[in-house]
Amino acid sequence: MKMLVALHWEDLAKFYASGFPQYEVHICHDGATALSLLDSIKPDIFIAGPSFVDMDILSLLQCCNHKPGAIIVLTNVTANLALLQDMRLAGVHRIIPIPCTLDHVKEQINELLNKSPSPV
Numbered sequence: 001m002k003m004l005v006a007l008h009w010e011d012l013a014k015f016y017a018s019g020f021p022q023y024e025v026h027i028c029h030d031g032a033t034a035l036s037l038l039d040s041i042k043p044d045i046f047i048a049g050p051s052f053v054d055m056d057i058l059s060l061l062q063c064c065n066h067k068p069g070a071i072i073v074l075t076n077v078t079a080n081l082a083l084l085q086d087m088r089l090a091g092v093h094r095i096i097p098i099p100c101t102l103d104h105v106k107e108q109i110n111e112l113l114n115k116s117p118s119p120v
Contacts, residue, residue, distance in 0.1 A: 002026070002043040006034035007074065008052050012098070016047055016074075019102040031055035038064040045070045045109055050087075061090040070112035072105065074098045 003023040007013040010029060017025045026041060028034050031052035038046065038060075046068040050057050057073055072094045073087060087095060094108045 001045065002041055003045040003047070004028070004034065004037050004041065004043040004068070006031075006037075006046070006048040006052070008049055012074075016102065016105060019106065031060050035060055035064055038066050038068070042066045043068050044113070045072075047072045047074060047105070049073065050075045057092070058086055058090050061092070067091050070094075070109050072096060072108060072112075074100065074105075 001023045003017070003020055003025045005013045005017045005025060005027045006029070007016070008029050013027045013029065017027050023045070026037055026043065028037060029052070031054045034048065034052070035055075037043070043066075048057055048060070048071075050073055052060075061067070061071070071092050073092050074096050076098045084095060093112050096105065096108065
């Protein structure tokens with residue numbers, strides 16, 4: 001399985017990527033690279049932040065051709081309800097506030113890949 005971790009926080013991206021040795025993990029820190037990698041490597045799992053310097057997650061997901069089976073947004077920002085709904089409509093499966101544990105992210109990925117229903 002392939003995973004793309006796209007977070008502008010470099011240390012956080014490395015932290016989450018290191019927790020998944022069973023996957024082929026790719027890391028990037030900007031929206032343009034994430035968009036390119038989504039369409040070229042076609043990851044099964046996409047972990048991203050809500051925004052990058054060059055675009056936000058909504059723009060990125062609207063432009064990409066490949067939608068992974070598990071799309072998770074990690075955010076340290078309190079989003080308004082409209083933004084959360086827009087993320088859901090764009091294809092985001094889980095929105096997880098950070099800080100969060102690596103185990104929590106793993107649980108969410110397992111639920112998504114096994115198609116088990118779960119709240120945000």
